[in-house]
Structures are given as structure tokens and as C-alpha cells.
Amino acid sequence: MRDTRLLRLRTLPLLGLLAALLLPLGLTAPGAAAAPGAADPVRVMPLGDSITGSPGCWRALLWNQLLDAGHTDIDFVGTLPTQGCGVAHDGDNEGHGGELVTNVADQNLLPARLAATLPDIVVMHFGTNDVWSSVSPDRILTAYTKLVGQMRESNPDMRVLVAQIIPMNPSTCAACAQRVVDFNARVPAWAAATSTDRSPVTVVDQWTGFDTATDTYDGVHPNDAGNEKIAARWFPALSALLGQGVPGDPDDPDEPGGATCTASFRAVSTWQGGYQAEVTVRNTSAAPVKGWTVTVVPADGARVGQLWNGTLSTAADGTATVTNANWNGALAPDASAAFGFIATAPATSSVPAATVDCTATS
Incomplete structure (x- = not known):
């Protein structure tokens, strides 16, 4: 006004x-x-x-x-x-x-x-x-x-x-x-x-x-x-x-499933004994995502070290779990966010690769 x-x-x-x-x-x-x-x-x-x-x-x-x-x-x-x-x-x-x-x-x-x-x-x-x-x-x-x-x-x-x-x-x-x-x-x-x-x-x-x-x-x-x-x-x-609650609530048996996401891995640069990579998280559902968690399993014994745009925890076997930062967890349908990391790798490792999987919170 x-x-x-x-x-x-x-x-x-x-x-x-x-x-x-x-x-x-x-x-x-x-x-x-x-x-x-x-x-x-x-x-x-x-x-x-x-x-x-x-x-x-x-x-x-x-x-x-x-x-x-x-x-x-x-x-x-x-x-x-x-x-x-x-x-x-x-x-x-x-x-x-x-x-x-x-x-x-x-x-x-x-x-x-x-x-x-x-x-x-x-x-x-x-x-x-x-x-x-x-x-x-x-x-x-x-x-x-x-x-x-x-x-x-x-x-x-x-x-x-x-x-x-x-x-x-x-x-x-x-x-x-x-x-x-x-x-x-x-x-x-x-x-x-x-x-x-x-x-x-x-x-x-x-x-x-x-x-x-x-x-x-x-x-x-x-x-x-x-x-x-x-x-x-x-x-x-x-x-x-x-009184109707939240449509699309996965906890409601009368509603369809909630939000889903995918994660994709991309090597940005490599050097002897390590590499830099980026993982893109995308909301693949029709529902908004309020948060996400990605598991990263590096190939050839590599281990995730420094990470940005997310929060990292690493298991003894090298599996990394990354949760969203407080500013990039909310994703509208088809929207995406990305995080990056530095990994150390054995000198004998091949081209950088990792298995990534995403779980969304709706």
C-alpha cells in the first residue's frame, strides 16, 4: 500500500x-x-x-x-x-x-x-x-x-x-x-x-x-x-x-505417495590420488521436497573428505551420507540442488565413479 x-x-x-x-x-x-x-x-x-x-x-x-x-x-x-x-x-x-x-x-x-x-x-x-x-x-x-x-x-x-x-x-x-x-x-x-x-x-x-x-x-x-x-x-x-490436512501426505492411507528425488554423480576434475566431484539432487515427484539425504558409495576404495553445500557423515566402510544444508533442502517439483566434495583415492584407482541414492522428505 x-x-x-x-x-x-x-x-x-x-x-x-x-x-x-x-x-x-x-x-x-x-x-x-x-x-x-x-x-x-x-x-x-x-x-x-x-x-x-x-x-x-x-x-x-x-x-x-x-x-x-x-x-x-x-x-x-x-x-x-x-x-x-x-x-x-x-x-x-x-x-x-x-x-x-x-x-x-x-x-x-x-x-x-x-x-x-x-x-x-x-x-x-x-x-x-x-x-x-x-x-x-x-x-x-x-x-x-x-x-x-x-x-x-x-x-x-x-x-x-x-x-x-x-x-x-x-x-x-x-x-x-x-x-x-x-x-x-x-x-x-x-x-x-x-x-x-x-x-x-x-x-x-x-x-x-x-x-x-x-x-x-x-x-x-x-x-x-x-x-x-x-x-x-x-x-x-x-x-x-x-481440517482436511495436507494433500499428498504419505502418512495418509487415502493419499498417494509423497515426494521422491534422484541423485546424479559427475567428476569435475581428477589428479593423482584424488578427485573433485559434484552430485545433483532433483525432485522427481509432483510434490514439494522439504529435505533430502543422499548416500554416496565411492568406487575403488575412494573416500569422501571435504564437502560443501551439505552435511557429511561417513561410515567405517567409506559410505558417505549427505543431508541438505539449511538453505537448499526445499525443492519444488523438478527443481534441483547440488553439493560438491573432494575424495581421496588409491593411486591405482580408475576413472572416478560412485553409486549415489537419494531419499526425499516431504
């Missing part, structure tokens, strides 16, 4: 005190991490502009409403951190102040953000800046279609909640109020045409009952009352999706 002033959220005294106690210690909000041994949490990306992220305090309210309803196996994800709000919550988000959804689509900004966070669900309130800038509904919906396609490339089972955006009536834009009405009228038909059984797109009406005079502080950005309304509208739709 063009005006990203922080707003003050009415906080419950106990929650505010809890946040004050937890945050200086570096602790997360209750329920922010799954218990040891628990199934992977459902990853939810709040996507949009400053209404979502600057500070987007409806996310704090929604997070706590979900926890209170028993949805403790959730993880809000995004490349942006929390921006306050005074309530303990999982503040990760993808709400970039001032962004136009058409620019995000035209510049292909979303794929990298998806690859870094691997959401299962996207909660999208996006397009306010486009409407403000007189971008046509056709262009905005074309951008929506491209973004949903990129979401499905990241996760074929992606579930999308898309808002009919809140009203807008800034003092500098007399036409904006009607533009929002005109745009929102197009969203349901677009969603129906874009939705699939595997990757549903669900419309959430954020417009009805929202009053710019009482629910915003500037005709655009929600105040405390507006944040409460936005959270209340997202809650039933998101709660219903969370």
Missing part, C-alpha cells in the same frame, strides 16, 4: 503480557512449532500487499483464533517476518507493501518466494494497489491466473483462498470505491473457471459488511475493527481447509 503506517491493535492484556515475555527470549507463539514426533504442520502463506503485511494485524488475530479452535499443527510461512501487532503469533508472511499483483506476475517474483517457503495453502488478498492505479480487472485477473499457475507448479495440491478485496475510499481517489466493486464482481467467475478438484480456489468475501468510514484509518488500511472483520471472514474458510 502507499501508506504503510503502523496501526495499533487492541490487545488482550494476557496475550500482550505473554508476547512481552516470550519475544525478548526469542520464543515463538504458542503452537508455532509442532511437537516432537508430530506430523508436518500445514504451511499457510498470507499473500498480498500492506493490508496483509504492514503490519497486517488480522494475521495475529487469525492465528490465535485458529489455535483456540484446536488447529495447532499450522505454520504461517513467508519471506517477510512479523511486523509487530503486540500479540504473540506466527508472523511470517508474504505481504509486500506497495506491490501490485500485476507487477508480481509480470516480473515473476512469486516462484522464488514459493520455493523458499513451500506453502500448502495460500491466503491471498491482493490487487488493492492495482485498483488504485486504474489497472483493469482483466489485467488483474490475468495476473491472478498466472500466480495460481505458479503456485501449482510449486505444489500441485495447492489450495487457494482468494479475497473479494475490502472496500477502498481514499481521499485522493474518488473513483476507487466503484473500481473495487467492479473488480470484486468479476472474482467469483474467475475462481470458478480456475478451480480444480485437486487444487481448489475458494472465494472469501471480505467486502460485504466492511465500512471504510469505521473499519479503516485512511479509507484503505484496516484499523482494529477492520482487522477483526478480516480475520473473522478468513477463519471459517481456512479452518475448513486445515
Whole structure:
């Protein structure tokens, strides 16, 4: 949004005190991490502009409403951190102040953000800046279609909640109020045409009952009352999706298998008594990979020594086990990562070779 002033959220005294106690210690909000041994949490990306992220305090309210309803196996994800709000919550988000959804689509900004966070669900309130800038509904919906396609490339089972955006009536834009009405009228038909059984797109009406005079502080950005309304509208739709779990979960007997990967070995250079090699890991499934492990069995008695872009452990027989680094484990379908190593080898060894095998974590 063009005006990203922080707003003050009415906080419950106990929650505010809890946040004050937890945050200086570096602790997360209750329920922010799954218990040891628990199934992977459902990853939810709040996507949009400053209404979502600057500070987007409806996310704090929604997070706590979900926890209170028993949805403790959730993880809000995004490349942006929390921006306050005074309530303990999982503040990760993808709400970039001032962004136009058409620019995000035209510049292909979303794929990298998806690859870094691997959401299962996207909660999208996006397009306010486009409407403000007189971008046509056709262009905005074309951008929506491209973004949903990129979401499905990241996760074929992606579930999308898309808002009919809140009203807008800034003092500098007399036409904006009607533009929002005109745009929102197009969203349901677009969603129906874009939705699939595997990757549903669900419309959430954020417009009805929202009053710019009482629910915003500037005709655009929600105040405390507006944040409460936005959270209340997202809650039933998101709660219903969370009740379905994670599609493609290999632990669910009703779902197909999870992610898979392959590993390929390549000698980079050789010298007397050793060589340098590279192993490429590729996600060969339709599901996102959240981590990978590769076993490397060098031929001719060679042993892996120095290694980069992964974590190495070596068995007594020379079998090397390499797990991903903390930054290259997440792989979208058909994406790849690589690690390299130096191996020592007997002087009598032949051309460098190794048997490699990959196991993915989904």
C-alpha cells in the first residue's frame, strides 16, 4: 500500500503480557512449532500487499483464533517476518507493501518466494494497489491466473483462498470505491473457471459488511475493527481447509505417495590420488521436497573428505551420507540442488565413479 503506517491493535492484556515475555527470549507463539514426533504442520502463506503485511494485524488475530479452535499443527510461512501487532503469533508472511499483483506476475517474483517457503495453502488478498492505479480487472485477473499457475507448479495440491478485496475510499481517489466493486464482481467467475478438484480456489468475501468510514484509518488500511472483520471472514474458510490436512501426505492411507528425488554423480576434475566431484539432487515427484539425504558409495576404495553445500557423515566402510544444508533442502517439483566434495583415492584407482541414492522428505 502507499501508506504503510503502523496501526495499533487492541490487545488482550494476557496475550500482550505473554508476547512481552516470550519475544525478548526469542520464543515463538504458542503452537508455532509442532511437537516432537508430530506430523508436518500445514504451511499457510498470507499473500498480498500492506493490508496483509504492514503490519497486517488480522494475521495475529487469525492465528490465535485458529489455535483456540484446536488447529495447532499450522505454520504461517513467508519471506517477510512479523511486523509487530503486540500479540504473540506466527508472523511470517508474504505481504509486500506497495506491490501490485500485476507487477508480481509480470516480473515473476512469486516462484522464488514459493520455493523458499513451500506453502500448502495460500491466503491471498491482493490487487488493492492495482485498483488504485486504474489497472483493469482483466489485467488483474490475468495476473491472478498466472500466480495460481505458479503456485501449482510449486505444489500441485495447492489450495487457494482468494479475497473479494475490502472496500477502498481514499481521499485522493474518488473513483476507487466503484473500481473495487467492479473488480470484486468479476472474482467469483474467475475462481470458478480456475478451480480444480485437486487444487481448489475458494472465494472469501471480505467486502460485504466492511465500512471504510469505521473499519479503516485512511479509507484503505484496516484499523482494529477492520482487522477483526478480516480475520473473522478468513477463519471459517481456512479452518475448513486445515481440517482436511495436507494433500499428498504419505502418512495418509487415502493419499498417494509423497515426494521422491534422484541423485546424479559427475567428476569435475581428477589428479593423482584424488578427485573433485559434484552430485545433483532433483525432485522427481509432483510434490514439494522439504529435505533430502543422499548416500554416496565411492568406487575403488575412494573416500569422501571435504564437502560443501551439505552435511557429511561417513561410515567405517567409506559410505558417505549427505543431508541438505539449511538453505537448499526445499525443492519444488523438478527443481534441483547440488553439493560438491573432494575424495581421496588409491593411486591405482580408475576413472572416478560412485553409486549415489537419494531419499526425499516431504
